[in-house]
Amino acid sequence: MTLLGSARRLLIVSAMAYLLLKGFFLSGFATEYLQQIILYALIVIIASLGLNVIYGYTGQFSLGQAAFYGIGAYTSAYMTHVFSVGSALPFLPILLVSGIMSALIGYLIGFPILRLRDDFLAIATLGFGIFVRVFLDNSDRLIDALGGARGFVGIPRITSLDLVFPVVFILVLVTRNVIFSKYGLFWQCIKDDELASSAFGINTGRMKSMAFTYGCFLAGIAGGLYAHLYTFLHPSNFDFLKSIDFLIIVIVGGMGSITGTIMAGLVWVGFIEGLRIVLPTGLLEYRWVFIPLFLIILMFWKPYGLMANKESKLLGIDKAP
Amino acid sequence: MIALECIGLKKSFGGVLAVDDLSFSVEEHEAVGIIGPNGAGKTTVFNLITGLYRPSGGWVRFFGQDITAIDPARPAALGIARTFQNLRLFGSLSVLENVTMPILVKGGYGPLGAVLQSRRYVTAEKAARDRAMELLSLFRLAGKANLPAGSLPYGEQRRLEMSRALAASPRLLLIDEPGAGMNPKEIEGLLADIREIKKAFVLTVLIIEHQMRLVMNLSDRLVVMDFGRKIAEGAPGEIKKDRKVIQAYLGEDRDNTC
Numbered sequence: 001m002t003l004l005g006s007a008r009r010l011l012i013v014s015a016m017a018y019l020l021l022k023g024f025f026l027s028g029f030a031t032e033y034l035q036q037i038i039l040y041a042l043i044v045i046i047a048s049l050g051l052n053v054i055y056g057y058t059g060q061f062s063l064g065q066a067a068f069y070g071i072g073a074y075t076s077a078y079m080t081h082v083f084s085v086g087s088a089l090p091f092l093p094i095l096l097v098s099g100i101m102s103a104l105i106g107y108l109i110g111f112p113i114l115r116l117r118d119d120f121l122a123i124a125t126l127g128f129g130i131f132v133r134v135f136l137d138n139s140d141r142l143i144d145a146l147g148g149a150r151g152f153v154g155i156p157r158i159t160s161l162d163l164v165f166p167v168v169f170i171l172v173l174v175t176r177n178v179i180f181s182k183y184g185l186f187w188q189c190i191k192d193d194e195l196a197s198s199a200f201g202i203n204t205g206r207m208k209s210m211a212f213t214y215g216c217f218l219a220g221i222a223g224g225l226y227a228h229l230y231t232f233l234h235p236s237n238f239d240f241l242k243s244i245d246f247l248i249i250v251i252v253g254g255m256g257s258i259t260g261t262i263m264a265g266l267v268w269v270g271f272i273e274g275l276r277i278v279l280p281t282g283l284l285e286y287r288w289v290f291i292p293l294f295l296i297i298l299m300f301w302k303p304y305g306l307m308a309n310k311e312s313k314l315l316g317i318d319k320a321p
Numbered sequence: 322m323i324a325l326e327c328i329g330l331k332k333s334f335g336g337v338l339a340v341d342d343l344s345f346s347v348e349e350h351e352a353v354g355i356i357g358p359n360g361a362g363k364t365t366v367f368n369l370i371t372g373l374y375r376p377s378g379g380w381v382r383f384f385g386q387d388i389t390a391i392d393p394a395r396p397a398a399l400g401i402a403r404t405f406q407n408l409r410l411f412g413s414l415s416v417l418e419n420v421t422m423p424i425l426v427k428g429g430y431g432p433l434g435a436v437l438q439s440r441r442y443v444t445a446e447k448a449a450r451d452r453a454m455e456l457l458s459l460f461r462l463a464g465k466a467n468l469p470a471g472s473l474p475y476g477e478q479r480r481l482e483m484s485r486a487l488a489a490s491p492r493l494l495l496i497d498e499p500g501a502g503m504n505p506k507e508i509e510g511l512l513a514d515i516r517e518i519k520k521a522f523v524l525t526v527l528i529i530e531h532q533m534r535l536v537m538n539l540s541d542r543l544v545v546m547d548f549g550r551k552i553a554e555g556a557p558g559e560i561k562k563d564r565k566v567i568q569a570y571l572g573e574d575r576d577n578t579c
């Protein structure tokens with residue numbers, strides 16, 4: 001296996017980052033609130049990575065990422081409710097199933113909508129997002145435990161650093177390996193020129209479906225972790241604006257860069273939550289004035305995002321001839 | 322053996338007949354040129370052969386197999402590769418990746434192999450890179466392997482496109498206007514390149530061009546199109562003197578000086 005060989009440095013750096021965070025969490029300096037934000041940032045990175053696969057690498061403009069995030073969240077919360085699971089180990093298969101659930105739904109709706117291009121696809125995924133939101137709002141009529149517009153309450157808190165960190169590490173590694181394989185290459189070919197990709201034998205329909213399904217899988221996993229971090233779900237957490245959050249992270253980080261998504265995920269969550277701490281109460285409502293300003297400045301400074309099409313040496317696989 | 326055969330091929334866009342009852346064939350290892358003025362329907366013929374357009378009538382056969390209205394992703398697997406008039410390179414990918422793509426598409430490993438970086442993955446990737454580098458050296462592009470394809474000057478992009486097409490190891494190569502946008506000196510180089518690869522790769526070639534000089538030099542036989550129809554067919558020497566061809570190219574009342 002060359003897997004460990006090519007990932008050795010990444011493994012070492014990740015282990016160091018983990019120990020640092022662990023120490024910070026145990027030190028007493030990290031309040032409950034701060035810990036939650038850090039874990040949330042890691043979760044957001046997973047979902048954004050999924051969108052980066054769909055949009056950044058394959059060029060399929062999706063505004064529905066939050067819907068798949070929500071499907072994962074509700075699926076996992078419902079399953080821990082039904083099976084009365086309260087600890088991390090039995091939660092792992094549930095987490096996997098919520099990812100698969102999102103992937104499956106993504107795969108199925110991908111059939112009709114991935115034939116659409118650009119803005120048409122954006123509208124279709126937007127529509128799907130609204131559909132999911134409305135469905136969740138009325139979900140208590142179908143299954144009372146889902147809570148509908150009242151929200152899903154009483155979810156056990158299972159998500160911890162020890163759970164999130166390894167999951168993020170594994171998913172980043174898997175994503176990197178796929179991106180640097182022929183599949184990632186075909187995805188990027190499709191983004192560049194779909195017609196030429198097809199003329200050279202790429203089954204564009206299948207490849208787009210594969211990227212979309214995998215991106216939805218990542219969103220589902222992220223949703224499952226999110227549900228068991230905040231222990232309360234509400235349909236409004238998974239609406240169109242949340243999709244925009246993921247989109248901003250992908251664009252700020254740079255389309256087609258895993259490193260960029262990780263950086264931007266941390267910066268974005270840190271920035272939004274940081275403003276909450278820094279700004280005096282009276283000005284808190286002005287957060288959404290500062291954030292767009294920050295985005296505009298960033299886009300002037302780095303129009304293609306922090307890391308457009310580049311990878312940190314830690315994540316890259318050397319492919320030089 | 323007949324490599325490619327088009328029989329009564331038709332394509333209409335609304336009321337316009339872009340290709341009208343076109344029949345011709347290409348023998349294995351032959352080089353056939355399709356010539357004709359702009360808008361004669363030459364590129365449409367390529368798009369019909371490769372399945373990008375669905376013919377309104379007629380058949381296409383490739384080594385005896387019916388490939389009429391084929392799925393556009395299939396010709397590559399059968400051994401048909403093409404270049405595009407307007408150079409459809411994968412501009413944001415590296416020069417090397419542009420050439421490894423058609424090699425890797427032929428298989429070698431699956432998704433699980435990619436995730437776990439299995440031995441098969443490593444060998445397939447390495448083999449593809451080695452083969453791609455060979456092709457790039459042949460086209461004097463090896464030194465630029467890691468640059469984005471879109472950053473190359475036009476002439477080099479043309480050569481890259483040719484190497485990408487050859488990476489698909491085709492039996493039939495369709496070349497669409499290789500001389501478009503090139504100056505006479507670049508065309509000389511291109512002529513030499515195409516002649517060389519035709520010999521080295523033992524290819525069957527169908528080439529579209531409207532620059533007479535280029536296509537005369539390259540083709541064993543020419544098919545002349547005008548307004549979607551075939552108006553003449555024959556060896557380059559005969560075509561030069563054909564009245565109808567001269568009319569189509571130069572208008573009436575001119576000598577045979579094209």
